[in-house]
Amino acid sequence: MTNFSDRLAESILSRRSGVCVGIDPDLSRLPDHLRAAYAGRVAELGDAGAVAACFSEFASGVIDAVADVVAAVKPQAAFFEQYGAPGWEALRRVVACAHEHDLPVILDAKRGDIGSTSAAYAAAVFGGAPALAGAPLPGLAADAVTVNPYLGDDALAPFLERCDQGKGVFVLARTSNQGAASLQERDCDGRPLYLHVTDMIARLGARYVGAHGYSDVGAVAGATAPTSLAAVRAALPHAFLLVPGFGAQGAGPEALAGLASGDARGYVVNASRSIIYAWRERGGDFRSAAAAAAAEMRDAIGGF
Numbered sequence: 001m002t003n004f005s006d007r008l009a010e011s012i013l014s015r016r017s018g019v020c021v022g023i024d025p026d027l028s029r030l031p032d033h034l035r036a037a038y039a040g041r042v043a044e045l046g047d048a049g050a051v052a053a054c055f056s057e058f059a060s061g062v063i064d065a066v067a068d069v070v071a072a073v074k075p076q077a078a079f080f081e082q083y084g085a086p087g088w089e090a091l092r093r094v095v096a097c098a099h100e101h102d103l104p105v106i107l108d109a110k111r112g113d114i115g116s117t118s119a120a121y122a123a124a125v126f127g128g129a130p131a132l133a134g135a136p137l138p139g140l141a142a143d144a145v146t147v148n149p150y151l152g153d154d155a156l157a158p159f160l161e162r163c164d165q166g167k168g169v170f171v172l173a174r175t176s177n178q179g180a181a182s183l184q185e186r187d188c189d190g191r192p193l194y195l196h197v198t199d200m201i202a203r204l205g206a207r208y209v210g211a212h213g214y215s216d217v218g219a220v221a222g223a224t225a226p227t228s229l230a231a232v233r234a235a236l237p238h239a240f241l242l243v244p245g246f247g248a249q250g251a252g253p254e255a256l257a258g259l260a261s262g263d264a265r266g267y268v269v270n271a272s273r274s275i276i277y278a279w280r281e282r283g284g285d286f287r288s289a290a291a292a293a294a295a296e297m298r299d300a301i302g303g304f
Contacts, residue, residue: 001164001165001166002166002210003163003166003208003209003210003211003216004104004143004144004163004166004167004168004210004216005168005208005209005210005212005214005215005216005218005240006210006211006212006214007104007143007166008071008072008104008143008144008168008214008240008264008268009210009212009214009262009263009264010212010264011071011072011102011103011104012071012264012265012268013263013264015068015069015070015071016298017069017070017071017298018071018265018267018268018269018298018301018302019069019070019071019268019269019271019294019297019298019301020070020071020072020073020074020106020242020268020269020270020271021062021063021066021070021072021073021074021270021271021272021275021276021290021294022074022075022076022108022244022270022271022272022273022275022276023059023062023063023073023074023075023076023079023094023272023276024075024076024079024272024273024276025055025058025059025079025080025276026079027051027054027055029277029280030054030055030058031058031279031286034054034057034058035054037054038050038051038053038054038057041053045086046086048083048084048085048086048087049086051083051086051087052080052083052086052087052089052090053086053090055079055080055083055087055090055094056090056093056094058276058286059075059090059094059097059276060093060094060097061286061287062275062276062286062287062290063094063097063098063101063103064097064101064287065287065288065290065291065294066275066290066291066294067101067103069291069294069295069298070103070294070298071103071104071268072103072104072105072106072268073094073098073103073104073105073106074105074106074107074108074242074270074272075091075094075095075105075107075108076108076272077091077107077108077109078109080094091140092140092141095107095140095141095142096141099141104143104144104168105142105143105144106142106143106144106145106146106168106170106242107125107140107142107144107145107146108145108146109121109125109145109146110146110147110148110172111125111145111146111147111148111159112147112148112149112150112151112155112156113151113155114151114154114155115154115155115157115158118155118156118157118158118159119158121158121159122145122158122159122161122162123136123137123139124139124140125139125140125142125145126139126140126141126142126145126162126165126167127139127140127141142167143166143167143168144167144168144169144170144216144218145159145167145168145169145170146170146171146172146220146242147159147169147170147171147172148172149171149172149197149200149201153200153204156169156171156204160204160208160217163208163216163217164208167216168216168217168218168240169216169217169218170218170219170220170240170242171197171200171201171217171218171219171220172197172219172220173194173197173198173201173219173220173221173232174194174220174221174222174225174228174229174231174232175220175221175222175244176222176223176224176225176244176245176251177222177224178224180222180225181225184197184228185228192228192231194228194231194232195231195232195235197219198219198232198235198236199235201217201218201219201236201239202235202236202239204217205217205218205238205239209238212262212263212264213238213262213263214238214239214240214262214264214266215238215239215240217239218236218239218240218241218242219232219236219239219240219241219242220241220242220243220244221233221241221242221243222243222244222245222251223243223244223245223246223251223252223255223256223269224245224250224251224255225245226251226254226255226257229241229243229255229259230258230259233258233259233261233266233267237261237266238261238262238266239266240266240267240268241259241266241267241268242267242268242270243255243256243259243267243268243269243270244270245270246269246270246271246274246297246301247271247272247273247274247275247297252300253300253301253302256269256301256302269297269301271293271294271297274293274297275290275293275294275297276290278290278292278293
């Protein structure tokens with residue numbers, strides 16, 4: 001089975017793009033015509049079902065529009081999960097839409113718990129929950145997932161085991177949020193804590209390396225802390241980095257200087273709001289605005 005890291009590298013190289021588009025649907029920010037259309041279907045679908053269907057149409061429209069200029073799609077699970085079972089089904093449709101365009105899907109769920117619970121999380125994300133009869137259930141069929149390392153190796157093991165099945169894992173190292181430094185930058189034996197996490201990532205990912213030379217176990221490192229981002233890259237020269245913080249969070253292309261590693265550069269840069277809601281500033285159709293914003297970001301962070 002093809003390694004996740006190879007599929008991601010090939011998507012980057014074939015599209016000549018390091019952009020990852022985040023799918024973070026917020027009902028209050030969706031186009032008026034979509035909200036009005038699905039408000040008229042509440043009696044048919046129920047409140048949660050109508051919102052979930054609205055999210056599905058919006059997200060699929062964005063993915064269809066940007067598929068030629070982005071390398072990966074990163075749906076944020078929480079935006080869908082708040083709507084219960086209909087939201088989860090909408091998320092499944094979003095994953096399927098990305099796969100129709102051969103786009104790798106990184107589910108942003110930040111999972112991580114004791115071993116048995118992590119195994120259940122992995123089954124939900126990747127598939128494999130046992131059924132009463134027949135084959136295991138398919139789950140979301142995502143290609144990779146973000147995970148929280150702070151319960152230790154055993155919490156990550158059920159996700160890492162899926163690398164043998166062509167899946168990928170992105171471990172939180174130095175995140176992009178403002179409060180990240182209060183814990184992740186804390187001194188621990190003379191080094192910031194996040195660098196101890198990168199040591200763990202390097203160790204755990206060493207056995208899962210694809211033909212392009214990248215590990216299937218990558219790191220999340222934010223562009224809003226460029227010095228720390230550079231330190232993560234230095235610690236993980238053979239890992240893919242998932243780099244949030246570009247666009248609405250304030251980071252620009254200068255944060256990426258010197259970050260490239262290997263033939264596919266070894267990173268994807270995520271932007272969510274600045275792409276999926278680009279129509280709010282640009283006007284026009286939300287799909288064409290998203291495509292234009294994604295293409296501009298691709299060019300800003302550099303072509304291949």
